[in-house]
Amino acid sequence: MKSTLLRMTAAACCSVILSGPVLAQEKVVHVYNWSDYIDSSILEDFTKETGIKVVYDVFDSNELLETKLLAGGSGYDVVVPTAPFLARQIQAGVFQKLDKSKLPNLSNMWPEVMERLAKYDPGNEYAVNYMWGTTGIGYNVEKVKAALGDVPVDSWDILFKPENAEKLKACGINILDASDETFAIAMNYIGKNPDSKETADLEAGGEVYAKIRPNVKTFNSSAYIDELANGDSCISIGWSGDVLQAKNRAVEAKNGVNVNFVIPKEGTYMWFDNLAIPADAKNVEEAHAFINYLMKPEVIAKASNYVQYANGNLASQKFIDESVLKNPSVYPSEEMMKKLFTISPYGPREQRVLNRIWTQIKTGS
Amino acid sequence: MSQASATSPGKARWLVVAVPYVWLILFFLMPFVIIVKISLSDTAISMPPYTPVFQGFSTLRDFISQLDFDNYLFLTEDPLYSEAYLSSLRVAVVSTLLLLLVGYPMALCMARANHGIRPTLVMLVILPFWTSFLIRVYAWIGILKPEGLLTLLLQSLHLYGPDEQVQIFRTQTAVYIGIVYSYLPFMVLPLYSALEKLDGTLLEAANDLGCPPWKAFWKITFPLSLPGVIAGSMICFIPITGEFVIPDLLGGAQTLMIGKTLWTEFFGNRDWPLASAVAVILLIVLVIPIVIFQNQQRKAEGGKA
Numbered sequence: 001m002k003s004t005l006l007r008m009t010a011a012a013c014c015s016v017i018l019s020g021p022v023l024a025q026e027k028v029v030h031v032y033n034w035s036d037y038i039d040s041s042i043l044e045d046f047t048k049e050t051g052i053k054v055v056y057d058v059f060d061s062n063e064l065l066e067t068k069l070l071a072g073g074s075g076y077d078v079v080v081p082t083a084p085f086l087a088r089q090i091q092a093g094v095f096q097k098l099d100k101s102k103l104p105n106l107s108n109m110w111p112e113v114m115e116r117l118a119k120y121d122p123g124n125e126y127a128v129n130y131m132w133g134t135t136g137i138g139y140n141v142e143k144v145k146a147a148l149g150d151v152p153v154d155s156w157d158i159l160f161k162p163e164n165a166e167k168l169k170a171c172g173i174n175i176l177d178a179s180d181e182t183f184a185i186a187m188n189y190i191g192k193n194p195d196s197k198e199t200a201d202l203e204a205g206g207e208v209y210a211k212i213r214p215n216v217k218t219f220n221s222s223a224y225i226d227e228l229a230n231g232d233s234c235i236s237i238g239w240s241g242d243v244l245q246a247k248n249r250a251v252e253a254k255n256g257v258n259v260n261f262v263i264p265k266e267g268t269y270m271w272f273d274n275l276a277i278p279a280d281a282k283n284v285e286e287a288h289a290f291i292n293y294l295m296k297p298e299v300i301a302k303a304s305n306y307v308q309y310a311n312g313n314l315a316s317q318k319f320i321d322e323s324v325l326k327n328p329s330v331y332p333s334e335e336m337m338k339k340l341f342t343i344s345p346y347g348p349r350e351q352r353v354l355n356r357i358w359t360q361i362k363t364g365s
Numbered sequence: 366m367s368q369a370s371a372t373s374p375g376k377a378r379w380l381v382v383a384v385p386y387v388w389l390i391l392f393f394l395m396p397f398v399i400i401v402k403i404s405l406s407d408t409a410i411s412m413p414p415y416t417p418v419f420q421g422f423s424t425l426r427d428f429i430s431q432l433d434f435d436n437y438l439f440l441t442e443d444p445l446y447s448e449a450y451l452s453s454l455r456v457a458v459v460s461t462l463l464l465l466l467v468g469y470p471m472a473l474c475m476a477r478a479n480h481g482i483r484p485t486l487v488m489l490v491i492l493p494f495w496t497s498f499l500i501r502v503y504a505w506i507g508i509l510k511p512e513g514l515l516t517l518l519l520q521s522l523h524l525y526g527p528d529e530q531v532q533i534f535r536t537q538t539a540v541y542i543g544i545v546y547s548y549l550p551f552m553v554l555p556l557y558s559a560l561e562k563l564d565g566t567l568l569e570a571a572n573d574l575g576c577p578p579w580k581a582f583w584k585i586t587f588p589l590s591l592p593g594v595i596a597g598s599m600i601c602f603i604p605i606t607g608e609f610v611i612p613d614l615l616g617g618a619q620t621l622m623i624g625k626t627l628w629t630e631f632f633g634n635r636d637w638p639l640a641s642a643v644a645v646i647l648l649i650v651l652v653i654p655i656v657i658f659q660n661q662q663r664k665a666e667g668g669k670a
Contacts, residue, residue, distance in 0.1 A: 061632070063632035063633055064632065066632075066635065067631065067632055067635075069412075070412050070413055070414045070635070071412075071413055072412050072413065088410060091410050092410045092411050092412055092414065093411065093412055094412060179633075216618075217535075218535060218617070218618065219618040230512070232510075232511065232512070348408045348410075348634070348635065348636065351633070351634050351635070352634050352636065355629055355633050355634050356443070356445065359445065359621075359626075359629065360445075362618040362619070363618065363619050363620075363621045364618075364619050
């Protein structure tokens with residue numbers, strides 16, 4: 001769930017090379033996924049196996065995807081919205097029901113993930129989970145230690161207590177610019193229902209950020225990966241796989257930066273990115289073939305190994321690298337799973353209240 | 366054929382005049398009417414995400430009776446919007462002044478340069494357009510970021526210590542640098558075309574009569590270049606007010622501009638009607654300078670005649 005325009009452009013170029021010119025008679029599927037979110041060899045293998053060309057395009061925010069879908073005629077056959085957005089889009093009539101007779105690999109899916117996803121898509125009629133993850137804390141181990149001393153980093157306190165934030169100010173704090181998630185986390189932190197849509201609760205959640213606002217350097221959802229990796233910032237609210245990518249980039253760069261990801265003990269937000277077919281898709285048959293292919297255990301395991309996110313496919317787990325499967329930041333423990341919460345979509349009025357408070361915090365007014 | 370064209374010169378003239386109007390109606394007025402229409406509807410969870418209003422002339426009466434300006438009223442109720450408009454206008458005014466400060470000397474030097482090298486100079490001003498605008502703004506990130514090229518340069522010149530870093534990226538200063546850089550050609554070219562036409566003998570006469578050069582500049586050069594100053598300022602001021610990309614990439618979270626507010630309404634809140642109302646107001650805010658500009662031009666032309 002991330003990335004910059006530059007990488008989008010790069011990926012778009014790759015996809016052109018990958019797919020080449022598409023002839024009229026050729027079978028083709030137009031896929032619109034998050035940037036940096038697949039091992040591109042999966043797409044090549046799919047074409048080899050089925051003869052269906054993949055035209056692969058990427059986005060970097062749910063808002064962008066949603067606006068394209070709501071305007072209609074997006075031209076995509078498979079899209080990957082995150083759960084609360086998915087729910088609203090289903091309600092708006094954006095998607096068509098999946099033809100489950102064309103998806104025999106559904107039997108590989110993880111019942112627990114499907115059940116949680118059913119909160120957004122009752123009966124799992126419209127979507128299949130692609131990846132899921134958590135929103136936690138990514139931090140630079142040495143710099144945080146230098147600023148705060150030898151304290152365990154296992155709680156939201158490390159960021160949300162103003163005295164800690166003040167000490168971390170100098171080495172750089174980033175907050176994810178995703179208001180629905182950041183507010184759910186803050187409301188959970190202060191002991192309120194993370195799914196509350198009450199203005200008073202949202203304001204109380206916003207207060208958590210308002211208190212640390214003077215110490216926050218940036219609010220972004222993509223550049224923070226590089227900033228963590230090269231030491232420009234030392235702590236960030238971040239998505240699990242993103243932070244692990246930052247960790248790997250720092251290791252590759254051999255710059256001595258040691259990035260770690262933690263799911264705080266208070267629990268956090270659990271999100272799902274899901275495969276769905278727009279109602280006006282032109283290549284419905286091919287879209288089902290693509291989704292079914294991605295539910296093959298060894299295929300989705302390859303994707304998880306590459307992007308370092310957990311997937312919703314239980315049968316795939318025996319093909320997943322030990323380092324990914326056994327990493328509690330990617331696949332949390334049973335105990336932690338119970339503390340992960342989901343939130344329902346915001347209505348138009350609530351969304352306005354939320355974003356109004358968020359804008360106020362960000363601009364510091 | 367020849368007879369027809371000979372007998373109806375009026376028709377031909379009418380056609381020539383009609384072309385720009387058809388263009389305006391098709392590509393300005395119609396989109397604007399659609400936006401006004403959306404701004405009068407309400408949000409809904411549907412495709413597209415607003416309730417339809419005014420579907421054909423048979424329902425015109427219903428439409429007028431149900432007309433509500435809730436979205437416009439909302440814009441006046443929440444200070445966020447007036448703050449965003451004002452801060453955008455402020456950024457646009459300051460940027461335009463900075464552009465004049467940088468662009469005017471450039472244009473003046475170009476206009477005073479040898480005839481032979483003028484086309485080359487004009488070419489150099491246009492040259493940045495050969496690279497994508499987005500890439501050029503990204504290049505500024507590389508220059509301005511704390512561990513970027515500017516820091517390296519200052520450190521290698523020993524003006525900065527090894528631990529000191531330039532703190533410009535994600536500030537208002539970075540936004541101004543980005544805007545002035547990006548819009549400079551749009552300011553220089555109209556100024557240059559005004560200054561190039563300047564009659565050099567006027568300055569010689571001033572000199573002969575004992576007028577010092579700086580006074581000659583203010584009495585002769587500047588007033589005569591005024592149409593260029595106004596044209597350049599308008600061409601820059603109007604798009605800068607609605608600028609979104611540069612503040613988003615170079616500015617910090619504290620940068621509040623109407624372009625970003627519009628983005629949040631459209632994408633974040635999915636409130637197309639309110640976003641449309643914001644856009645309509647923005648257009649009205651910008652129409653006023655255009656009207657002033659046109660008046661000024663009419664006056665200038667009247668003066669000549």
